[in-house]
Amino acid sequence: MTLRDKMHQELQLKTLFDQAKGYAYDYAEAAEQRNVFPSTQAITDLERFVEVLPTQSGDASTILHQLHEYGSPASVAQTGGRYFGFVNGGILPITLATKWLTDFWDQNAALYVMSPISARLEEICEGWLKEIFGLPDETAASFVSGTSTAIVCGLAAARYRLLLNQGWDFNRQGHNGAPPLRILAQRETHSAVVKAIALLGFGLDNIEWVDCDAQGRIIPEKLPELDSTCIVLLQAGNVNSGAFDPFEVICRRANAAGAWVHIDGAFGLWAAGSERLKHLTGGIQGAHSWSVDGHKTLNTPYDSGISLCRDREALVAALQASGAYIMYSENRDGMLYTPEMSRRARAVELWAALKYLGREGIDELIYGLHQRARQFAEELSAAGFDIVNEVVFNQVVVSASEQDAETQLILEEIQASGECWVGGSVWQGRKVIRISVCSWVTSAEDVSRSVAAFLAARHQACGK
Numbered sequence: 001m002t003l004r005d006k007m008h009q010e011l012q013l014k015t016l017f018d019q020a021k022g023y024a025y026d027y028a029e030a031a032e033q034r035n036v037f038p039s040t041q042a043i044t045d046l047e048r049f050v051e052v053l054p055t056q057s058g059d060a061s062t063i064l065h066q067l068h069e070y071g072s073p074a075s076v077a078q079t080g081g082r083y084f085g086f087v088n089g090g091i092l093p094i095t096l097a098t099k100w101l102t103d104f105w106d107q108n109a110a111l112y113v114m115s116p117i118s119a120r121l122e123e124i125c126e127g128w129l130k131e132i133f134g135l136p137d138e139t140a141a142s143f144v145s146g147t148s149t150a151i152v153c154g155l156a157a158a159r160y161r162l163l164l165n166q167g168w169d170f171n172r173q174g175h176n177g178a179p180p181l182r183i184l185a186q187r188e189t190h191s192a193v194v195k196a197i198a199l200l201g202f203g204l205d206n207i208e209w210v211d212c213d214a215q216g217r218i219i220p221e222k223l224p225e226l227d228s229t230c231i232v233l234l235q236a237g238n239v240n241s242g243a244f245d246p247f248e249v250i251c252r253r254a255n256a257a258g259a260w261v262h263i264d265g266a267f268g269l270w271a272a273g274s275e276r277l278k279h280l281t282g283g284i285q286g287a288h289s290w291s292v293d294g295h296k297t298l299n300t301p302y303d304s305g306i307s308l309c310r311d312r313e314a315l316v317a318a319l320q321a322s323g324a325y326i327m328y329s330e331n332r333d334g335m336l337y338t339p340e341m342s343r344r345a346r347a348v349e350l351w352a353a354l355k356y357l358g359r360e361g362i363d364e365l366i367y368g369l370h371q372r373a374r375q376f377a378e379e380l381s382a383a384g385f386d387i388v389n390e391v392v393f394n395q396v397v398v399s400a401s402e403q404d405a406e407t408q409l410i411l412e413e414i415q416a417s418g419e420c421w422v423g424g425s426v427w428q429g430r431k432v433i434r435i436s437v438c439s440w441v442t443s444a445e446d447v448s449r450s451v452a453a454f455l456a457a458r459h460q461a462c463g464k
Ligand SMILES: *Cc1c(COP(=O)(O)O)cnc(C)c1O
Pocket: 087, 145, 146, 147, 148, 149, 190, 192, 193, 237, 238, 239, 264, 265, 266, 267, 293, 305
């Protein structure tokens, strides 16, 4: 049989897909029971993937079997209720099902003519997102891999506009001899923002750092005089404390000076979707660009990032591409708004999430994450752990001991227990354990069970 015949048969018989479906269901069932982080055995078994590049075409069913046998156990059970690492969101069932269906579509979302359905849903998502976040009508959305790329889009647009205002066409004239721009970032800025600054060639040494308070919020009085060469970087949701900057006062000053404000709200921008939390995002509409993820707070599948920019012209100009074969149309061509050309149609899952949840569901999801975080803080505090941050959103920063070494030991014990997974960080010079409640699955019982794991780990590590 030729390779082509073999693949046709796989498509027609569909047993391969049934096999995958069966494994997926097994996985979902087992994930709730097993260690959140893979066992030592599962990690050791990854060696089985090490081999020389095969010479001949393999058997599809065997390959899939190998992946399930040795790959599934070596994955992190992030879709369960007791994963609190980084800020990694869960996955809504409707978006998972949507992803399965649309995997069969295998759309390229670059141009309207490549995928009318993707182009249309991008447009619809753009409108809905503006409504949820309360952003100006003229705001354009880009659907990218994550917030890291979304920040690059926002800063590229900022650079293009601020330089053009000074008569400098960055696309044509480039860096050499360009009028200097000032980058002002608050001290607790996320590393993804710092990366974007370096990547775009602004130079890390040129950042004017602005001091923050103990929660990681920028102190407006510390912001120097602004002018029309300034790009100000603010944050909705500090990656450790979850803190939100005071947007209104800073955006007002920036706008008066002709400066550009970018707000990185990877997970925190979603606070705007909850009646009881939206005060945290007050004043964000005064900024010029925003970055946010679908794959964190909203619980869409990976990967799903969104760049929002009120200056559509600057965004499109900054990300422009050209090629004689490209067929721009009357309709939305997604690639005008993204650094990439070929791109998966991730807006379809985003659309499904928003349509499924509706305003009330979004509120319930987001406020639920906050409630679980509060519960975590209360139960840990009652058990003698020190909660270092104000739990304003979904993040809890915990110090387990006066001594950093002890906190580290306790952290390692918790991770090794397999009961839950939390990460570590350094906050205000102190070793801390950070908890991010980011999945719809997490229940009150999951939180209590995880708190019990904290207690057992402390006992194990320090006999207390
Ligand atoms: C996660 C995160 C990022 C990076 O987002 P990716 O989607 O991982 O690229 C940037 N900023 C903040 C505050 C984040 O939490």
